[in-house]
Amino acid sequence: MTPRTAVDTAAGVRSGSLRAADVLEEHLARVASREAEIHAFNLVTQDAARARAADIDRRVAAGEDPGPLAGVTIALKDNLCTRGVPTTCSSRILEGWKPPYDASVVERLAAAGAVFVGKTNLDEFAMGSSTENSAFGPTRNPLDTSRVPGGSSGGSAAAVAADFATVAIGSDTGGSIRQPAALCGVVGVKPTYGAVSRYGLIAFASSLDQIGPFTHTVEDAALLMEVISGHDARDSTSIPQPAMQLRQELGKGVEGLRIGRITDLPAGADPGIMARLDAAFAALEAQGASIVDVQVPAFTYGLTAYYLVAPAEASSNLARYDGVRFGMRVEAPDTNAMYSATRAAGFGDEVKRRIMIGTYALSAGYFDAYYGKALKIRRLIANDFAAAYAKADVLLTPTAPTVAFELGSKGDNPLAMYLCDTYTIPTNLVGHPAMSVPFGTAELGLPAGVQIMAPTLGEPVMFRVAAALEEAAK
Secondary structure (H helix, E strand, C coil): CCCCCHHHHHHHHHHCCCCHHHHHHHHHHHHHHHHHHHCCEEEECHHHHHHHHHHHHHHHHCCCCCCCCCCCEEEEECCECECCECCCCCCHHHCCCCCCCCCHHHHHHHHCCCEEEEEECCCHHHCCCCCCCCCCCCCCECCECCECCCCCCHHHHHHHHCCCCCEEEEEECCCCCHHHHHHHCCEEEECCCCCECCCCECCCCCCCCEEEEEECCHHHHHHHHHHHECCCCCCCCCCCCCCCCCHHHHHHCCCCCEEEEECCCCCCCCHHHHHHHHHHHHHHHHCCCEEEEECCHHHHHHHHHHHHHHHHHHHHHHHHCCCCCCCCCCCCCCHHHHHHHHHHHHCCHHHHHHHHHHHHHHCCCCCHHHHHHHHHHHHHHHHHHHHHHCCCCEEEEECCCCCCCECCCCCCCHHHHHHHHCCCHHHHHHCCCEEEEEEEECHHHCEEEEEEECCCCCHHHHHHHHHHHHHHHC
């Protein structure tokens, strides 16, 4: 059965032909039947969701319009603040913490009529590519429960793939929306940095983090972007412009567009993945686009630069978890001992690893050699992308180098795990938009995603290409 889209759900609820309560119960029934094996959620908020759905139905009956997402069920990544609802980042250090406010994105979704089903599992503090680094246990891929859903937003991707919710929200610091979207066979969007407010997103790396949607269709992703994008005075990095209008772009086709093929793309992707990328180029060419070869020489250094910039920012951002202000506290004889004991007990291995890398990279005597150099590489990558976008409207790459891998297969080798984000990280470093669209299957019949990258605020053309690929994949 094809899952009902957000567009169809909202249209049905607004017209009165569908009840929000019925839509919700369908999803809760699926959660009840499969959540124990998949573990997409840290918390299912069914009571609040039922009250919310009933309120939306009451408003429709009274002749009101609840908004463009009326009755649409949404799963929220558990690093988005939700007032009075536990928000843990899948870490022991925040276990039981209830934020006193809602994230901007949560406010906007609520104002649009959405129904929140729960908070989804993630790699602790969004650090990982498999959702195995959660303090509350791994999430499994609904398409094959012996495999990972990707990460760090694996819970959100799995929730959509299993149809526990119509759509979900995740965050993307180095590929954490796009890579799990590819592994779970759904659409995932990382918007332009600053296009969606980060207010109320618990920070991992503030210059890289961006919030975006997981959906079954490109049209649903466009609808979600229209709701969550737009200026927010509470986020100092928010771009001062109104919400994006993307659905009007979807039917425009790709005739005349220049699709860039990166000839010096880092190797390492499976043959089946590269075959799907070639098929995507062919499909777009058949629809009237031209394929142009471009070079992005610094692309290959993205991973190295990222694993200095991101941990350095994380080391600074995670200093606030000290056992004093909020979250967990381990008692000790004096304050310094309490800090150490709390952080040792509260953080998992991967988070500790990245805090240590970041603190080292920022320390006196090493700053210029590591962090300073990584920022120079970041600049080079931006320059190379600018040159590529002078020749092409969008660039296409694989989203992930492989299909979903088996649980536990990379856990002992952090470097192998980091390589999962080879193709997604460079866009985060330069702040450009990128999205993953499912495009057939590769090895073992598992889904493959194609990544569409565009220049800053290039979402309109990116969504045009995404719609064309989605059509070609049918």
